[in-house]
Amino acid sequence: MASEGPTRVMPAVPEDRPRVIVAQPSTxxxxxxxxxxxxxxxxxxxxxxxxxxxxxxxxxxxxxxxxxxxxxxxxxTIDPQHFGIAAILPFGVMIALIAMVIAIPTGIGIALYISEYAPTSLQRPLISLIDLMAAIPSIIYGLWGLLFLEPRILGFESWLGRHLGFIPFFNFRLSSSLASNYANSTFIAGVVVSLMVIPIITSLSRQVFSQAPQGEREGAYALGSTRWGMIRSVVLPFGKGGVIGATMLGLGRALGETIAITLIIVPVFHFNFHVLEFGSNSIAATIALDFASFPDPGSMGLSALMAAGLVLFAMTLIVNMLGAMVIGRSRSGLSTG
Amino acid sequence: MATETSTEQVAAPEPPAPPADAPLRIRRVSAEGTLSVLGAAGAALALDWVLYERVLPFTGVLGFWVSWYVLFLVLYGGIAALQWDRMAVRDRIVQVTLTTGGVLATAIVVDQVGYTLVRGFTAVKHLTFFTQSMAAEGPLSPQDVGGVGHALVGTLEQITLATAFAVPLGVMAAVFLSEVGGRLARPVRTLVDAMTALPDIISGLFILAFVVLTLGLQKCGFAASLALGVTMLPIVCRASEAVLRIVPGTLREASYALGGSQWRTVLSVVLPTARSGLSTAVVLAMARGIGETAPVLLVAGYARGFNWNPFANWQTSLPLYIYYEIQLPQVTEKIRAFGGGFALIILVLILFTIARRIGGAAPGQLTRRQRRRIERESRRTAAERTRA
Structure with missing residues (x-):
């Protein structure tokens, strides 16, 4: 009540309210x-x-x-019509999974090298190189995989088949002395697709790694951490969201890859998870190989391809949306492009 | 060491003027670090040769190098453990592993580009390869008959049309995201991100279902460029938005303070500032689009001769040419496919070099030539002033 006096002297002040600014945009x-x-x-x-x-x-x-x-x-899809995606879809997923198993560690490793270990003078050329790797057409990956990589990887495949055959994936049921039994396999397609996914994962993860706050890095060093200790305690936790998002986008790319897979595999329509064995498939490859057989727009064959394409589209769209949302919401993704 | 310093102190009681401040070189490579790596590499090579080639029943070049690498890491870890403590050893091993990642990426890119260029050279050294089409070519034709002329025409026309669709739309969407924003921005950004990894065959399938089958346009270069446009649009949009977002806000505010409206600000301040970055985005998207096979495969048809008109009849582009040639059994055809790959890689490299030359730099950062021009101009004005 003692404060009543002064208040009376002061003019009545209306409550503080922010002025409403109306910006009227011009026509x-x-x-x-x-x-x-x-x-x-x-x-x-x-x-x-x-x-x-x-x-x-x-x-x-x-x-x-x-x-x-x-x-x-x-x-x-011709007369006794009987078709479905129960073989080609899981084959495609297997190829994508093999690609991801190879590409995730490699891509993150390259990203860490570029952002943390490479000398400053090498950083920009390496970034350009990764961009170039992303820009190399998938048909070139296909050529390279078919004629350069395949003859060289057959020995490695047979090595895996003979010595790691107890793992169900590497189990090999065909005659292991014939090199052609290893050709055109899910494994080779997966390796080639992994090379196409690496630049996606690398460039996105590198962007988030390089934005890890300088203060926290110096803090880690000041506490006596080695460079790897700093990376593990600062850079990786900071970049986690970005890396997960990058992985999802990479998975989307791997699921949708067409031409390189089409060139490398020989289509098989009975699913098996023995990745080293001859023959594989994917929805995109089926579309690319089959579309020309159906010039008639109303034919069942074309409609079946469209249906398979729809499943592929829906699947990749969901994976990619999740990836994009993870990137968008993570702490590290806030300021990336 | 100790004696040296003491003699120095005796010899020079008055310390000489301190040397100019030289920055301490921190990340120098030490001799023992380099030697450890080299030693481990050599030891691994020898051990691997004995084990892989002589003792164990293994074959294959790739397997050899994979086991060499594993042995190398193990040996390097051992050598490191003799010299440093555990934390340092782990740090070293990680450093070596990650460095291999960088080397590996370089090797793969160099190998792919080099392999295609070398194998393609056999076809490309007949210069008629770039001017002829496949119209006069048969299965038994020699290497100097037949070429990629028609495919070059198709590729250039299709990529031009596709750029004409995708770039204005993509840049405008990017301007919306960075300048207008609002509630719509977030879903659009998510969708654009998701569309960048759209399976490339889907855009072809879409144009086939929509434009060719429903609207009744025949398969032609135009349909192919629509499919390419659908693939390129999100790439352009995403890259341009990243560039527009780093245009300093102070420039916009300065324009508003001078009374500029929003569209004036965007057109005469924001876009010119980001020009180099935007052109890089566009050129990189073109480099991506030029190599796409799957969208074109479904809707362009395949022509063996020249077709200059993209709006009628089938038209071949370079990736499509490679795709069909590589599947033929004759050696000459496979070599032609690599010749096509040669041309395609050169095109991609040219676009890529252009992109790097015009920018990739932050907005407002000048290229060497621009800086020289500005210096020249200011020198001239200065000279005029002194004369006046």
Whole structure:
């Protein structure tokens, strides 16, 4: 009550409230923003159109096979029609998994080398090199994998088959003395795809690693840590979100890779998880190999390919969205491009 | 050491003027570090040769080098453990492993590019390879008949059209993300990120289902460029947004303070500042698009002769040419496929070099030539002033 006196003297002050600022955009700005918004929406429209048209074209195959489309291990689209993705989808996933097993440690290792170990004068050339690796066309990867890598990797495959055959994946049921029994296998396709995924994982992880806060790095050093200790306690935890996101985007790429796989594998429509054995498959490869046989737009064969494509699209879109969301939400991803 | 310092002290009671401050070189490679690596490498090579080639029943070149590497790491760990404590040993091993990663990446890229170039040279050394099409070529034709002329035409036309669709749309979407933002920005950004890894065959399948089968356009170069555009759009958008976001906010504020509207600010301040980065983004997207096979495969058809018109009839592009040639059994055809690979890699390298030359630099950072030009101009104005 003692403070009543002074308050009376003071004029009544209204409660502090931030001034509402209304920025009225000019007509030009309104049009400008409208155009920009429309072009941003075009990304949604294209994705939507892809979904709509694939669904329309795939309906015939879905109607014919019903749920069996997901459980049938066969791809006969001419007369006694019997087809499904139960073989080609898991084959493609196996290829992608092999690629990821190789690419994740290698990609993160290269990223760490570039951001933490490489001399400053080497950093920019190495970054360019990784960009170039991402820009090498997949057909060149295919050529290289088919004619350069395959003859050289057969010996390694037979070594794996003979000495690590007790692991179910490396179990080899064909005659192991014939080199051609190892050719065109899931394993080789996986190795080649891994080389295409490495630059994706590397460049995204390098971006987040190089943004690890300097203060925390110096703190770790000041506490007597070695460089590896610093990386383990500062850089890796900081970059975790970015690395997970990069891995997901890489997985999306691996699942969707077409041409290199098409060149390397020989299609097989009965699934097995013996990755060293002759023959493999994937949805994208099936589409690339099969589409030319069906010039008639209404044919069942084309519709089946569209249905397979739809499954592939949905799968990669989900994986990629999760990856993009992880990158976007992580602490490290906040300021990356 | 100790005696040396003491004699120095005796010899020079008055210390000479301290030497100019030289920065301490911290990350110098020590002799024992290098020698340990070399020693471990040599020992591993010898041990590997004995074990792999003589003792154990192993074969294969790749297997040899894989086991060499494993032996090398083990031996290096052993050598390191003789000299340093455990933490340092772990640090060293990790350093060596990661360095191998860098070397490995370099080796793979060099190997791929080199292998294609070397094998392609047999075809490319007949210069008619770049001017002829496959129209006059048959299975038994010699190497100097037939070439990639028609495929070069197709590739250049398709990539130009695809760039014309994808770049304006992608850059505008990027400007939206960085300048306007709002609630829409986050889903758009997520979707764009997801679309960058869109399976390349899906865009071809989409154009096949939509443009070719539904709208009734025949398979042609235009359809192929639409498919390429769908693939390139998210790449352009993502890369441009990364560039636009590092344009300093103070520049925008300065423009607003001078009374500029938003579209004036974007057009005459933001975009010009980011010009070099944007062109890099565009050129890199072109480099990606030029090598895409799968989208083109479904909708471009395959022509053996020249087709200059992208809007009618089938048209071949370089990746497609390679894809078909490599599947033929004749050796001459395989060599032609590598010749096509030669041309494609050269195109990608050219685009890549352009991208590196025009920028990749932060906005406002000048190239050497720009800096020289500005220096020249200021020198000239200065000279004029003194004359006046």
């Amino acid at each position: 030009g700005d309104k049009i400008f923003r409208g155009v920009l918004r429309a072009s941003a929406l075009s990304v949604f429209i294209i994705t939507g159109l892809i979904l709509v048209f694939l669904i329309i074209r795939a309906l015939k195959a879905f109607k014919f096979m019903g749920f069996g489309f997901l459980t049938t291990q066969s791809w006969i």
